[in-house]
Amino acid sequence: FKEIRRVPTGKEPHHLYLSPDEKSLIVANALSDSLTLIDPKTGEVQRVINNIADPYQLRFSPDMKWFVTTANRLNHVDIYRVTSRAGGGFDLTLAKRVPTGKTPSHLNIDSKSTVVYSTMQDSDELIAIDLATQAPRWKVPVGKMPADIFITPDDKRILIGLTGDTYAEVYDVSGAKPLLVKRIVTGAGAHAFRAWGDQRHVLLSNRAANTISRIDLQTLTVVDTYPAPGGPDCMDLSADTKTIMVTSRWARKVTFIDTVAKKVMRQVNVGRSPHGVWTLDHAPMR
Numbered sequence: 670f671k672e673i674r675r676v677p678t679g680k681e682p683h684h685l686y687l688s689p690d691e692k693s694l695i696v697a698n699a700l701s702d703s704l705t706l707i708d709p710k711t712g713e714v715q716r717v718i719n720n721i722a723d724p725y726q727l728r729f730s731p732d733m734k735w736f737v738t739t740a741n742r743l744n745h746v747d748i749y750r751v752t753s754r755a756g757g758g759f760d761l762t763l764a765k766r767v768p769t770g771k772t773p774s775h776l777n778i779d780s781k782s783t784v785v786y787s788t789m790q791d792s793d794e795l796i797a798i799d800l801a802t803q804a805p806r807w808k809v810p811v812g813k814m815p816a817d818i819f820i821t822p823d824d825k826r827i828l829i830g831l832t833g834d835t836y837a838e839v840y841d842v843s844g845a846k847p848l849l850v851k852r853i854v855t856g857a858g859a860h861a862f863r864a865w866g867d868q869r870h871v872l873l874s875n876r877a878a879n880t881i882s883r884i885d886l887q888t889l890t891v892v893d894t895y896p897a898p899g900g901p902d903c904m905d906l907s908a909d910t911k912t913i914m915v916t917s918r919w920a921r922k923v924t925f926i927d928t929v930a931k932k933v934m935r936q937v938n939v940g941r942s943p944h945g946v947w948t949l950d951h952a953p954m955r
Contacts, residue, residue: 670925670937676712678705684903685945686727687954692757694947697724699741709949718761722747726775730782735800736761737785739773746773746787746796748803765803770794775861777818777827780955786827786842788815795829795840795847809847812838819862819871821886822955826850828884830859830873837873839889851889855882863904863913866952874901874915881913881926895926896933903945906952916943 679701686695693715696705702722706715725741729751736749745768749761770792778785784806785798793813797806813833820827825843836854840847856878863872865883873882874897881901883893899917901924906913912934913926922936923946 670935672937672939674712676705676707676714679703679717683724683944684726685947686729687947689729689731689733695727696945697721697727697738699723699725709947716758721749721761725773726787728776728778728785730778730800731780732782733759734782735764735778737776737778739769739776739787741772741774741790744769744771744773746776746785746798748785748798748800767796767798767803767805769796770808774815775817777820779820779824780822781824786818786820788818788829790814790816790832793833797842797847807846812836812852816859817861819864819873822868826886828853828862828871828873830861832858832860832876835859835875835878837884853884853889853891855884855891856880856894858900860901861903863906864953864955865910866906866908866954867910868955872904872906872913874904876900876902876918881915893928893931895928895931897924897926898933899924899936902943905946905948907948908950908952910952914946914948916946918942918944 679698681700683697693706694709704718723740724738726739748765750764770789772791774788774790776787795811796808812831816830816832829838836852839850856875858877860876861874881895881897882891899920902916902918904915925934
């Protein structure tokens with residue numbers, strides 16, 4: 670567990686995202702208005718895509734037709750059309766800029782590539798945007814400081830981490846309007862999700878409580894809790910589900926957690942305010 674190299678990116682890199690074809694690990698550089706694409710196997714920079722306004726959170730649609738970002742400081746969600754390059758790779762063309770509430774934070778896209786969900790951190794709202802029409806379907810108030818969004822494998826429910834509170838909200842989104850189903854108490858600063866990979870459980874980091882909760886998606890209950898000092902944020906999970914890697918946002922560290930023993934294995938020093946984290950040897954993303 671030691672740092673072996675640093676990969677140059679743009680200013681203020683935030684989230685990491687592995688493209689659906691697993692050929693590029695994409696870094697969102699908010700203050701550089703750019704994306705850095707990294708080869709996930711070698712760590713080499715593949716290319717830089719410029720003129721992406723204030724990218725914070727990012728996702729491809731599963732069908733690879735759309736690429737969506739939240740412009741955190743600019744209060745809009747951007748939808749880009751994806752076109753394939755001859756010889757491999759892709760290009761992005763802005764198709765629609767959708768105004769939102771204050772500080773669009775995290776986003777997620779359903780498995781059918783039909784709808785984008787995004788939270789607005791400073792206006793306490795959730796918006797659904799239709800990818801076909803690129804227009805909002807609905808926008809509703811939610812709890813305090815909504816952050817990450819997890820979509821259940823059947824696309825019928827979404828979970829939202831509420832950083833300003835102690836729980837995740839669960840919404841039924843199978844109808845015309847979302848319906849609040851349950852609030853799952855996990856710990857102060859409920860923030861980011863990572864699927865366990867079995868389509869049954871999901872992890873949720875609780876930044877202020879310094880814990881990570883494992884939630885059963887069928888019973889909507891917490892079934893395990895792991896220690897995660899230093900303000901846990903984004904997570905990845907080893908393929909055998911025995912190790913959680915989580916950025917400790919307030920401690921300038923990445924923390925490795927043994928899920929069997931439920932204890933911290935090690936912390937590794939990194940740079941200021943670490944955010945996204947990813948490992949090649951990872952469990953399935955859903």
